[in-house]
Amino acid sequence: MSTPSIVILISGSGSNLQAIIDAVAEGKIHASISAVISNHPDALGLKRAQAANIDTIVIDHTEFAERSQFDQTLTNQVAKLKPDLVVLAGFMRILSEEFITQFEERLLNIHPSLLPEFKGIQTHRRALEANKKQHGASVHFVSNELDSGPVVIQARIPVLSDDNEKTLAERVLQQEHVIYPIAIEWFVSGRVKLLNNQVYFDDKPIAEAATWISNTLSLPK
Ligand code: GRF
Secondary structure (H helix, E strand, O other): OOOOEEEEEEOOOOHHHHHHHHHHHOOOOOOEEEEEEEOOOOOHHHHHHHHOOOOEEEOOHHHOOOHHHHHHHHHHHHHHHOOOEEEEOOOOOOOOHHHHHHOOOOEEEEEOOOOOOOOOOOHHHHHHHOOOOEEEEEEEEOOOOOOOOOEEEEEEEEOOOOOOHHHHHHHHHHHHHHHHHHHHHHHHOOOEEEEOOEEEEOOEEOOOOEEEEOOEEEOOO
């Protein structure tokens, strides 16, 4: 069997991208990254990809008069690469329905909250304002509704009494770097699948996502 190929979409820093690059290099993800695509020409993540000798592609959304032209270009570009998995790693554009449909069941995202809580932006601030005792991040398959779609794995951390938005965001991000490579390896090795909007783990439908708490991994239930 040929090595599964991954295309990664970014918009910014690319620290999750770096965690994935490292996991591939360390043999923790059995796949190759065929390209990194950014909608920002100056995204730091592009430099991270280049340093790892990964092809980079810029599709600058500001150069398109119509949103639909950007969407079509992105869809065509990713389709051309024929990826087994498309990974969104801080990609800050809302994907078109066509894109999601085309890559359905092989499209993962990471979101900095314990979904379904705090979809959208400013998740850390909102978790603090809501006095949450726990916060975290979720890796999920992408559906047509924003930050929805079945969850594969979540990292949970306690919210500390002296946390502010920045400290909480940093601690969540560290956990993202752990759970995203795990979820990606599960997908490319065939352990995790999405069928009819249901996540399967080792061919069994799961009712609850896997969790990563205090460096301990619990498999999905
Ligand atoms: C992360 O917080 C991720 O959860 C969200 O965007 C951020 C990307 O950070 N989707 P980075 O570019 O991977 O550093």
